[in-house]
Amino acid sequence: MLHHVELWVRDLERARERWGWLLGALGWEPYHEWGAGRSWRAGKTYLVIEESPALRPGTGHDRMRPGMNHLAFHAPDRGTVDALATGAAAHGWAVLFPERHPHAGGAEHYAVYLEDADGFEVEVVAT
Structure with missing residues (x-):
């Protein structure tokens, strides 16, 4: 069981709006x-976004470099995946x-990929 994930962000309020919408959905x-x-x-697992004072200057996160590429979440159904795809642009x-x-992700894989x-x-994968 995953305990938590912590993401460091450059703009806490912008990230809060985006991640709050997604995680709330x-x-x-x-x-x-x-x-x-x-x-x-969600259950015993939690996700943190933080604008840490220890954040180094730089260009920011690049999922195409070594390190974490993405997080994958379960969606309760296909309707949730569809709603996220439809509402994504309005929420960053x-x-x-x-x-x-x-x-x-393949013919048998019903998901939305967001950036x-x-x-x-x-x-976000429909289970």
Whole structure:
């Protein structure tokens, strides 16, 4: 069981809006809030976004470099995947592989792949 994931972001408020929308749509609940961060929880697992004062200057996250490529979440059903794809642009996310959506992962895989302007990618899979 995964305990938690912590993502460092350059703009906490922008990330809070984007991740809050996405995680809320997947049934995650707000968990903690402090000056430099926010977290959401699903069961015993939680996700943190933080604008850490220890963040090094640089170009930001690049999912195409060594390191984490994306996070994958369960969706309760295909309707949730479809709603996320439809609402993504209004909440700061772009649908990746739109020409192959919702089967970009294969014919038996029903999912939406999203990327935000900070380069974070998520995959949401209907279970």
